[in-house]
Amino acid sequence: MNGRPILPMIATYLVLLAVTLVFFGPVLFMLVGSLKPDELVLAEAASWRGWVPESVSLENYRSVFERVPFGSYLASSLVINGTIVGLGLVVNAFAGYALARLQWWGREAMLAVVLAILVIPFEAIAIPLFYQLSALGWRDDHLVQAIPFVANPLAIYLFYSFFLGLPKALEEAARIDGAGVFRTFVAIVIPNSRAAFASVAIVTFLFHWGIYLWPLLMTTSESVRPLPLGIATFYTLPPLAWGDILAFGVLMVLPVLVVFVVFQRWFVAGVAATGIKG
Structure with missing residues (x-):
């Protein structure tokens, strides 16, 4: 790649990706939590379900x-x-x-x-x-x-x-x-x-x-x-x-x-x- 070392470039992109996830994580959690039933927001916060909704509902927005x-x-x-x-x-x-x-x-x-x-x-x-x-x-x-x-x-x-x-x-x-x-x-x-x-x-x-x-x-x-x-x-x-x-x-x-x-x-x-x- 134009004479540039590949490993340092990969490491740089991994660090940038990690920083992006740190900043984007709370926004993603907020979005996912807003689409879940209220009783599941905190119950699933510590698991991977806190980031991926099992079902999507707009009930919270109506409320x-x-x-x-x-x-x-x-x-x-x-x-x-x-x-x-x-x-x-x-x-x-x-x-x-x-x-x-x-x-x-x-x-x-x-x-x-x-x-x-x-x-x-x-x-x-x-x-x-x-x-x-x-x-x-x-x-x-x-x-x-x-x-x-x-x-x-x-x-x-x-x-x-x-x-x-x-x-x-x-x-x-x-x-x-x-x-x-x-x-x-x-x-x-x-x-x-x-x-x-x-x-x-x-x-x-x-x-x-x-x-x-x-x-x-x-x-x-x-x-x-x-x-x-x-x-x-x-x-x-x-x-x-x-x-x-x-x-x-x-x-x-x-x-x-x-x-x-x-x-x-x-x-x-x-x-x-x-x-x-x-």
Whole structure:
């Protein structure tokens, strides 16, 4: 094989296969358990039957829709994540372009602030932000679950890195033709940055789909609860049915898998285009 040793290559593929099984194993167990009668989910967990169902049934999925308003949870998650992704693309793209191309006082300091904020987890500021918004009387709706995540330092940095790599000649030609900064950005930069926009959109969607702490703090009404909070509530409903819980988990993960599989090519191209370096 082109002069490459066969044994090291086989060993590499075996290690990669083992790692894949470790990560895919819980997903497979969740899928198989959701198709089995509830009394067999834990009873067969320690045997090979835990991974291969003897019979397939959709009863657990029907039970999920009967016991909780799953459609409301899904709609809330789609609204919240759609707002985060949609507004985030606009806000973060403008911020990244301003840092990469425009000359203004304090630009280097602002870039340093953006990079510094990257290392601060949201959980560290969640409680102060909760008290601040509660004092303003802003709670228990979809927007309050989305707005704090619109401006994202990682997304700003990804856009910044990509815009640095764009040829300046295109923008200079537009300026010579009389285009201003905004028109240049919309007519020249955005059409040549589809890969970056796709990458940021997918990363943002995948990350925020499973956010739990913030909606737990900010919501009390079931009508605005997203899926992560819905499955936590569902877990506490008697009787405790593991088949139903696993079915809920599958339904929650399915949109993420669909988004990643459908847009995988754009995601890989976008990550490469944004110039992420170790």
